[in-house]
């Protein structure tokens with residue numbers, strides 16, 4: 474059967490329990506919002522295909538449990554992630570403070586070139602806000618990440634956040650391909666020069682040894 478996509482991208486969602494990771498994912502893949510909180514057990518994943526500049530990208534998004542007791546399981550998934558979506562809840566200051574811990578886990582267990590974005594979810598619940606947009610944006614700037622305030626409930630910025638994380642992964646991998654092609658060009662140039670030099674040396678030797 475013909476492949477339905479050109480590239481596969483793996484994203485991982487991290488953040489405290491209850492920040493809305495599962496709701497964001499369901500909103501993105503199924504356009505649904507379920508207000509009941511059923512804690513994720515270990516990890517779960519969903520897929521969606523995006524068209525990014527004409528490239529069909531199959532995005533595989535791993536939704537991890539935020540609860541401490543699943544950490545041993547969830548950490549095993551960091552290694553294969555190409556992009557991380559860090560999520561906190563704008564109505565929960567502690568979930569914002571814990572980002573330092575999530576980020577340090579990623580530094581320890583994820584590949585060096587993993588791409589990262591920061592998301593403050595539940596932006597619809599303005600009356601309960603505990604983390605200002607400015608605080609979120611400053612932290613993202615410190616970490617060198619793009620920043621989005623989202624709402625799984627109203628769908629605000631959900632597509633934008635996942636699409637941006639996917640684009641960043643694609644760009645990083647394109648750079649790798651370019652670097653690889655660049656070194657291949659250098660190698661071929663050098664090989665052509667070496668072959669030319671060998672040729673010249675052989676011609677000279679032939680001339681030197683010629684008695685005529």
Ligand SMILES: Nc1nc2c(ncn2[C@@H]2O[C@H](COP(=O)(O)OP(=O)(O)OP(=O)(O)O)[C@@H](O)[C@H]2O)c(=O)[nH]1
Nearest residue numbers: 490491492493494495496508510513539624625626
């Ligand atoms: N107001 C509002 N509530 C939200 C939003 N997203 C999620 N919630 C609520 O937050 C609660 C937790 O959402 P989940 O998606 O289950 O949280 P989680 O981060 O996946 O939690 P764990 O699986 O335990 O790690 C649910 O009761 C949701 O209804 C949102 O954008 N706005």
